Amino acid sequence: MKLETLSLGAVEYGEEDVYSFEQGVPGFEELQRYLVIQPDRELPFCFMQSTEDASISFIVMNPFLLFPDYQFDLSQAVKDELLIGSDSAIAVWCIVSVGDRQEATINLLAPIVLNIDAKKGRQIILHQSAYKTKHPLTGLSNQEATTV
Numbered sequence: 001m002k003l004e005t006l007s008l009g010a011v012e013y014g015e016e017d018v019y020s021f022e023q024g025v026p027g028f029e030e031l032q033r034y035l036v037i038q039p040d041r042e043l044p045f046c047f048m049q050s051t052e053d054a055s056i057s058f059i060v061m062n063p064f065l066l067f068p069d070y071q072f073d074l075s076q077a078v079k080d081e082l083l084i085g086s087d088s089a090i091a092v093w094c095i096v097s098v099g100d101r102q103e104a105t106i107n108l109l110a111p112i113v114l115n116i117d118a119k120k121g122r123q124i125i126l127h128q129s130a131y132k133t134k135h136p137l138t139g140l141s142n143q144e145a146t147t148v
Contacts, residue, residue: 005054007047008039018051019114019121022081026110026123031056034121036093036114045096048112060093063108066137070108072126083118091116096137105134 003011013035021032031050038046044065050056063070074084084090091114095107108131114121 001051003035003049003051003054005049005057007057008037008049011035011037011049013051016119019119021121021123023122025058025112026125028056036060036091046093048093048095059096059098060112061096061106063092063094063106063111066106067108067135070131072111072129072131074113074124078113078122078124082113082115082120082122084115089115089117097134104137106137107133108135109133 001013001015003013005011017035019034019036021034024030024032025034028050031052033051035049035051036046037049044061046060048058048060074090078084093112093114095110095112096104097107098104108126109129110123110125110133112121112123
């Protein structure tokens with residue numbers, strides 16, 4: 001299949017590449033099918049691209065690259081919904097935002113959890129957490145990045 005996207009141009013993909021988000025992504029509940037695309041292997045950023053609306057994509061990154069102590073527990077209900085049987089099937093991404101002054105932040109409060117085997121995903125909200133929706137990506141030393 002082929003998708004003409006705003007951010008990436010033409011993208012070729014197969015049905016086996018599509019992640020199903022049964023609940024959508026908060027704010028985009030009507031969109032339930034996404035691709036994860038890494039256009040440059042040298043950069044830590046990927047795009048989570050809707051296959052249902054070519055104008056909708058999110059910049060995402062693996063939060064553990066900058067925040068190695070980042071951690072949270074998945075409820076049994078989420079594990080069941082995503083058909084997660086082992087931790088090896090899990091990938092975690094967080095949405096990156098770029099502000100008006102080109103300041104990039106990462107949303108550690110609402111990670112995207114993917115079952116890479118079952119091709120299912122969900123953005124979860126970490127209730128009662130010290131994490132925020134806007135942790136800065138710029139100006140962090142390694143020490144600051146690890147003390148979230």
